[in-house]
Amino acid sequence: MKPKRSKMTIPDPLLGLLSRMGSDLSAARRAQAITQDDMAGRLNVARRTLIRMERGDPTVSLGAYATAAWVLGLEERFLSGFHPGTEEGREARLALPKRVRQPAADLDF
Template sequence: MPKLRAFEISPLPLEVQASLEHLGQRIAKERKARGLSQRELADMAGISAQTMMFLEQGRPTVQIGHYARAAWLLELRDVRLLGGLSVHAE
């Protein structure tokens, strides 16, 4: 029997999924504004281009640390997930 991932057993609440999608869109927008390709930002973040693509789509399978690293690299100072978790670039 194949291993089930946690989100397959219990899907993320819609609010959480919407937050991930919004964050992914913000990261994509800022990446494009800086003239970076997905591959370039992925290399900077130490992840694959496919993971970066999934991150920008807001997929729940992407580790939250990858979202945080991308936001930090792009100096997104006001990133919040569900009004609690913050990523601050200083």
């Protein structure tokens, strides 16, 4: 069963990654011998929502996925993609502008 798509378009490669993340979530839960009912209770979501998460449903909130990673002790791994990595990466991130604005339209009368 394919997850329903929301109004926004999800790129196909991202759907594949979400599917793999859901599969990894399911495997980590089972490796720790946590039932779906218990995991759903820890996440404060319905069991049906957990099933959707384990299928990689893109309509489930990022917060639910992050909380699942935390419950399983995988939060650092889950959020590592957003970490700047090296000290140079951190400095480069700090040097970024606070806001990005549209360039002013060239009004040529």
